[in-house]
Amino acid sequence: MRTTNWLFSSRFWMGLIVLALVCFPFVSGSRGALILLTQIFVYAVFAMSYDILLGYTGIISFGHVMFFGIGAYTTALFLDRWEHTFLSFLVSLAVVLLLTGIVSYLIGALTLRLKSHFYAMLTLAVSGLFLVLAEKWRDVTKGSDGFTFQIPDLLRDRTSLYFAALAFMLVMYLLLKRFTESPVGKVLQAIRENEQRTESLGYQVLHYKIIASVVAGLAAGLSGSMYAIALRFVNTAVFGINVTLDALLMTIIGGVGTLVGGVVGAAMILLVHAGLTDLAKVHWIFERWMVFFGALYILAVMFFPQGIVGTLRQWRTKLGKG
Amino acid sequence: MDVLLNLAINGIATGSLIFLLAAGLTLIFGLMHVLNFAHGALFAWGAYFGVWMYANTGSFLAGILGAIVIGGLFGWLLERFFVQPVYGNAMAQIQVTMGLLLVLNELIKVFFGPNQLSVQAPEYLDESWLVGSVVLIKYRLFVIAVGVLVFLGLQYMLKRTRLGLIVRAGVMNKEMVQALGINIKKVFLHVFMLGAGMAALGGMLFAPYAGVIHADIGMDYGILAFIVVVIGGMGSIVGSALAALLVGVLGALMAFYVPSLSLAVNMLLMFAVLLFRPAGLLGR
Numbered sequence: 001m002r003t004t005n006w007l008f009s010s011r012f013w014m015g016l017i018v019l020a021l022v023c024f025p026f027v028s029g030s031r032g033a034l035i036l037l038t039q040i041f042v043y044a045v046f047a048m049s050y051d052i053l054l055g056y057t058g059i060i061s062f063g064h065v066m067f068f069g070i071g072a073y074t075t076a077l078f079l080d081r082w083e084h085t086f087l088s089f090l091v092s093l094a095v096v097l098l099l100t101g102i103v104s105y106l107i108g109a110l111t112l113r114l115k116s117h118f119y120a121m122l123t124l125a126v127s128g129l130f131l132v133l134a135e136k137w138r139d140v141t142k143g144s145d146g147f148t149f150q151i152p153d154l155l156r157d158r159t160s161l162y163f164a165a166l167a168f169m170l171v172m173y174l175l176l177k178r179f180t181e182s183p184v185g186k187v188l189q190a191i192r193e194n195e196q197r198t199e200s201l202g203y204q205v206l207h208y209k210i211i212a213s214v215v216a217g218l219a220a221g222l223s224g225s226m227y228a229i230a231l232r233f234v235n236t237a238v239f240g241i242n243v244t245l246d247a248l249l250m251t252i253i254g255g256v257g258t259l260v261g262g263v264v265g266a267a268m269i270l271l272v273h274a275g276l277t278d279l280a281k282v283h284w285i286f287e288r289w290m291v292f293f294g295a296l297y298i299l300a301v302m303f304f305p306q307g308i309v310g311t312l313r314q315w316r317t318k319l320g321k322g
Numbered sequence: 323m324d325v326l327l328n329l330a331i332n333g334i335a336t337g338s339l340i341f342l343l344a345a346g347l348t349l350i351f352g353l354m355h356v357l358n359f360a361h362g363a364l365f366a367w368g369a370y371f372g373v374w375m376y377a378n379t380g381s382f383l384a385g386i387l388g389a390i391v392i393g394g395l396f397g398w399l400l401e402r403f404f405v406q407p408v409y410g411n412a413m414a415q416i417q418v419t420m421g422l423l424l425v426l427n428e429l430i431k432v433f434f435g436p437n438q439l440s441v442q443a444p445e446y447l448d449e450s451w452l453v454g455s456v457v458l459i460k461y462r463l464f465v466i467a468v469g470v471l472v473f474l475g476l477q478y479m480l481k482r483t484r485l486g487l488i489v490r491a492g493v494m495n496k497e498m499v500q501a502l503g504i505n506i507k508k509v510f511l512h513v514f515m516l517g518a519g520m521a522a523l524g525g526m527l528f529a530p531y532a533g534v535i536h537a538d539i540g541m542d543y544g545i546l547a548f549i550v551v552v553i554g555g556m557g558s559i560v561g562s563a564l565a566a567l568l569v570g571v572l573g574a575l576m577a578f579y580v581p582s583l584s585l586a587v588n589m590l591l592m593f594a595v596l597l598f599r600p601a602g603l604l605g606r
Binding site: 117136 | 351407412417420421422428593
């Protein structure tokens with residue numbers, strides 16, 4: 001043990017960042033920054049849920065957004081049609097868990113027995129179906145115009161919403177971390193490393209993959225609920241393929257299989273996005289920010305597969321030894 | 323009866339277009355197990371670039387040639403610089419080609435503007451014949467004819483030429499072909515370019531057929547082509563042709579009788595095939 005060890009401890013840095021985030025609303029008066037950070041927290045949970053699939057189990061889904069969309073619409077409809085109280089919000093969360101649980105189980109059970117190619121394609125197709133459904137069912141979803149709704153008084157204030165989102169992210173992080181370190185989580189990582197070997201060790205691979213799919217689906221559903229609350233508005237864009245791709249990008253840039261990478265990635269992408277949106281006033285090319293993100297994404301997959309957190313960890317191991 | 327016949331011709335024409343897209347996809351997958359998500363973007367690029375050529379030269383034929391050339395060129399670029407470096411890594415392949423789909427789609431908006439373009443068929447294809455009480459639209463018959471020609475050409479290439487022999491052998495056993503001293507990567511590059519060219523041709527033919535093109539057609543038709551490839555069986559050209567006709571005709575019928583279900587039907591068809599016959603109708 002050397003005296004500088006705390007510098008390399010991720011726990012120390014995480015604690016520091018959380019402390020800074022807790023203090024932030026008291027220090028800064030910027031409303032925009034508060035809103036942006038709230039969004040980062042919500043997207044971070046969505047990216048972490050994606051990491052359970054991509055990073056921990058080695059499954060690529062192009063339809064993860066369907067759980068996000070189900071969560072967003074369920075909460076929005078409960079608050080809009082029933083009453084905008086905290087109780088109604090809690091009930092909507094329970095319904096979100098139930099719905100996403102059922103959908104993720106069914107999709108997992110039906111399609112996870114297929115090879116990764118088919119799974120990627122099928123999830124893309126199914127989420128496309130959800131998008132079409134949402135657009136056709138205008139009575140309920142109001143189509144791409146969407147609808148606004150009131151949120152519980154408890155969360156109405158931007159600062160309390162900020163703290164709720166921060167707490168939500170931290171709790172989800174701890175829960176998912178616990179999940180990945182559980183015996184089930186270890187089996188999932190074994191599947192990622194070598195599916196055949198895991199199977200020959202006597203594990204029912206399909207069974208574990210379905211568990212991963214359900215856990216990821218539940219977490220994504222909750223993040224969708226929080227997204228709706230944070231925006232106080234919902235439209236069919238919450239079923240858009242680009243939301244899945246955002247999560248994919250965040251997970252890859254942050255670092256797959258690290259969980260905290262989802263948080264780092266979400267922060268990176270949303271900050272860069274905000275910056276590019278400002279730049280759009282300077283030159284129209286920045287309006288097509290998808291080009292930059294897409295290029296970044298391709299390059300990251302090809303040359304930077306470990307992501308930010310993975311690379312940092314590698315440096316730490318090197319420095320720690322040196 | 324006339325309605326049914328018209329719908330059938332409509333469906334077969336759509337099927338021909340989807341076939342042009344699916345044929346490359348299925349060959350690329352069959353040979354190298356690369357699932358090219360960017361294939362739909364080549365379709366859209368073919369449409370936009372071809373229409374641009376057509377508008378600037380005034381010749382429809384030049385548009386078609388331009389589309390095929392840009393498709394082949396993109397195929398070469400994609401294969402050489404993006405797909406080849408990640409061979410054997412299925413996860414990376416899926417992700418890289420998905421990223422390419424995004425970038426290429428967005429680049430269309432950069433180069434050709436974000437609004438949809440309307441396209442007219444050239445005069446000599448814009449008429450229709452009246453046979454009895456059935457209206458035969460020339461352009462649809464033209465699309466069907468091109469589809470059939472490409473199908474026959476592909477069959478000839480696969481069954482009668484040396485390249486086709488290598489491709490068929492590669493689909494069966496890639497390692498064995500390599501062991502016999504054939505550079506399968508080079509063959510694959512050619513197949514990829516061929517597939518890309520066909521996709522771009524499909525896009526160009528689609529433009530006057532639909533009347534308008536927008537940047538999202540790549541994604542929409544890419545998904546349809548995937549459905550077709552899955553239903554027909556990965557790697558089977560004949561399977562893709564049959565499935566494309568099935569999807570095209572079924573889509574036309576559904577769009578007429580139960581429009582709200584037209585997309586769902588294709589998905590359900592794919593689900594059924596995947597659950598009961600994962601290898602596809604004609605897959606091995």
